[in-house]
Amino acid sequence: MIERVDIAVRLVACGATLLLLVLLLAGEVRRGLKLPLAGLMVGSIGYLANSTSQYFYDNPTSLPLGDFLSIFTPYFTWLFARRVLERDPPRSLVWGAMAVLIGAWLVGYVIMPEAKIGFYIIHVTGLALVADLFRVALLEREDDLVEQRRTFRLWLPLLVAAQAGGILGYELVTGRGSAMGGDPVVQLVNALLILAITLFAGKALLRTEPELLVRSEPSPANAAPAATAGSPAQPALSPSEVVLREKLEAAMTAGVYRTPGLSIAGLADRIGTPEHRLRALINQRMGHRNFSAYLNRHRINEARAILSDRAQVDLPVLTIALDLGYTSLSTFNRAFRAETGQSPTDYRRAAIGQN
Secondary structure: OHHHHHHHHHHHHHHHHHHHHHHHHHOOOOHHHHHHHHHHHHHHHHHHHHOOHHHHOOOHHHHHHHHHHHOOHHHHHHHHHHHHOOOOOOHHHHHHHHHHHHHHHHHHHHHOOOOOHHHHHHHHHHHHHHHHHHHHHHHOHHHEOOHHHHHHHHHHHHHHHHHHHHHHHHHHHHOOOOOOOOOHHHHHHHHHHHHHHHHHHHHHHHHOOHHHHHOOOOOHHHOOOOOOOOOOOOOOOOHHHHHHHHHHHHHHHOOHHHOOOOOHHHHHHHHOOOHHHHHHHHHHHOOOOEHHHHHHHHHHHHHHHHHOOHHHOOOOHHHHHHHOOOOOHHHHHHHHHHHHOOOHHHHHHHHHHHO
């Protein structure tokens, strides 16, 4: 009975995933999310089919392809979530994780099929990606100003941990992959969790959540231009928002952004306002999606002025970084390059040379 319910759930999940895949390809989801989300859906279908043991026991030749697709489900889940959260991982990590998974699959199915080394590498890599997703989603939630995305940071890690982390851990402990059979109850629970993830994805796609899937933090080069004559006016601030913005601007002018480890809760406390009001002002009225990005705009603007100042040409870049509230030179370099497209040293060289 359980196995029949399991197969029925898997068929429903496969059908829903195929429908979402069509909607994804035809929808307005931003380009950087389409590939990982498509990979996540195809991988889910591969896992659902590959782990339906009653079918594949009669068709063992289908196992390698289904397994190849399914091993990338945690990978594409991780990549999709990192991009939704606008925390795109380094390209070296993206390609490195993919190379490890492909290499482990080749070892497990082509080079050393009798050994389990490929099996263990795949599962340990998947668990590492799930752990990184947890770290980014939960530990950096305070920095996020978009309310829909803050909710996304809560439920996605829980579902991924329950499904991908749970099944990877279970298979790692038992030494049995998805196509090797297993406890029917565990298989059914896993299928239900995959269906739940599919339905959550469907909710976002069918409503085309713009804050999650369409919009992204504009880079300085692509930032929206200032309003001009004939362009739509921004919604007027309420009197309380005007006063709050004045307090915020006064704090920024006084250099509060230089405070190391400054959080939005700490800033709200300094200017005497509830955190949710300050969060709404910076996000909904001023257009910033991450608090760190808002702080970096102020910090990097001051860094530009210092680096362009001939009187401070011998001031070390590390000193500038620490004075502006950064905890390390590497953090400052990354933020400066993201904002200007240059390293601080290159920017100083170009600015001084042009004056």
